[in-house]
Structure formats: C-alpha cells, structure tokens
Amino acid sequence: QKEVEQNSGPLSVPEGAIASLNCTYSDRGSQSFFWYRQYSGKSPELIMFIYSNGDKEDGRFTAQLNKASQYVSLLIRDSQPSDSATYLCAVIGSSTLGRLYFGRGTQLTVWP
Amino acid sequence: DAMVIQNPRYQVTQFGKPVTLSCSQTLNHNVMYWYQQKSSQAPKLLFHYYDKDFNNEADTPDNFQSRRPNTSFCFLDIRSPGLGDAAMYLCATSRPGLREKLFFGSGTQLSVL
Numbered sequence: 437q438k439e440v441e442q443n444s445g446p447l448s449v450p451e452g453a454i455a456s457l458n459c460t461y462s463d464r465g466s467q468s469f470f471w472y473r474q475y476s477g478k479s480p481e482l483i484m485f486i487y488s489n490g491d492k493e494d495g496r497f498t499a500q501l502n503k504a505s506q507y508v509s510l511l512i513r514d515s516q517p518s519d520s521a522t523y524l525c526a527v528i529g530s531s532t533l534g535r536l537y538f539g540r541g542t543q544l545t546v547w548p
Numbered sequence: 549d550a551m552v553i554q555n556p557r558y559q560v561t562q563f564g565k566p567v568t569l570s571c572s573q574t575l576n577h578n579v580m581y582w583y584q585q586k587s588s589q590a591p592k593l594l595f596h597y598y599d600k601d602f603n604n605e606a607d608t609p610d611n612f613q614s615r616r617p618n619t620s621f622c623f624l625d626i627r628s629p630g631l632g633d634a635a636m637y638l639c640a641t642s643r644p645g646l647r648e649k650l651f652f653g654s655g656t657q658l659s660v661l
Contacts, residue, residue, distance in 0.1 A: 482650070535593055538592075540590040
C-alpha cells in the first residue's frame with residue numbers, strides 16, 4: 437500500500453497551545469489529502485481536507501500542503517482537552533482511483 | 549441517523565470458525581470499502597467495490613473475502629480466523645472520484661478466541 441508516514445507521538449500540549457501534526461507521503465502523484473480524528477474505540481471522523489498547495493483554514497484547524505516536499509500538516513489552535521485523540525493523515529494517489537491510504541496516526545493529548 | 553451501519557458492534561469468534569461482518573448504507577454511494585485496523589496501527593485497506601466491480605488489495609490475505617449483493621449491503625467473510633485477525637473492521641462508502649470523502653461506519657471489533 438502507498439506509504440503515508442506520521443510521527444506516532446504521543447504529542448502532549450497544554451490547553452490553549454498550538455498542536456502541530458505532520459505527515460509525509462511517498463506517492464508524488466497524490467492528489468487529495470485528508471485529516472481524520474479518531475477517538476479510542478471509535479471510527480475515524482473527517483475534520484479537514486486539502487487538494488492544493490498552501491494553507492486551508494477551518495475554525496481552529498489549518499491544513500498545510502506542500503506537494504514539492506510531499507508534506508502535509510495540521511495545526512490545531514487553542515487546543516482543548518476534547519481535541520485529545522489520534523489524528524490520521526490519509527492520501528489518495530493519482531493512480532489509486534479513490535482509494536484512501538492512511539498513516540498510523542499521531543496520538544495527541546491536550547492537558548488542562 | 550446512521551448512514552453507514554455496521555453489525556455487530558462487537559463480534560467474538562473461535563479460532564478457525566468462519567465469521568461474517570456486515571455493512572449497510574443509506575447514502576446510495578457507488579463505492580464501498582473494508583478496512584482492517586489493529587491496535588495503534590493505520591487502517592489498512594482490504595478491498596473495495598466500485599458498484600459491483602471488486603478490487604482486492606495485493607496484500608489482502610486469501611482468508612478474507614467479500615460480497616456485495618446490492619448497492620446498500622456489503623459483507624466481509626473471514627473463512628478461518630486466526631488470532632492475528634483480531635482487529636477493528638471498518639466499512640466506508642464514497643462516491644467515485646479522487647476528491648470524494650469517505651463516510652465510515654462505527655466499526656466491528658472482532659475478537660478471536
């Protein structure tokens with residue numbers, strides 16, 4: 437399966453801080469990039485998607501994409517304890533016809 | 549209202565005893581996926597259907613099979629479960645295309661005794 441790499445963490449930040457999550461991918465032809473949040477024992481929940489180079493903001497979340505570096509990141513501003521979860525990076529490649537490949541996720545803990 | 553429904557939520561089976569997991573959807577999406585997720589690992593794509601066209605990932609074990617009798621339903625059959633098959637099994641749907649988002653069911657947690 438296509439490689440999607442994430443630092444598994446755990447990443448621990450205080451409440452109110454910025455959490456920065458990173459992801460690299462091996463398929464240079466990848467077109468679509470997604471961030472999912474997964475609470476323990478639950479299924480993944482889509483929180484952000486990005487298709488073009490640059491930044492995309494949605495509330496407290498910002499996704500950043502750099503296709504030349506094959507790098508995508510997620511910033512969470514004003515982190516809250518409820519943001520504590522595993523964040524999965526997922527990628528659709530140009531040759532994979534909609535198949536989504538996941539990284540193993542970064543576990544984030546936000547402490548009060 | 550649940551849009552992708554997986555049953556059961558928890559399934560216990562015995563080593564070597566065939567088991568079937570089910571998934572249904574009310575979204576009328578063409579594409580359905582089965583993922584396997586072991587503890588602290590990435591969800592791993594097992595197969596997907598584009599309508600009735602079945603697509604198997606190269607590294608999906610032969611022990612795993614799938615059926616999609618109609619648009620709404622999809623089944624995952626594990627012919628002879630081993631201890632290593634204990635995992636969360638996630639069903640997801642999407643419309644076709646590179647940019648379509650996946651909708652996940654709540655998953656079935658499979659235990660093998």
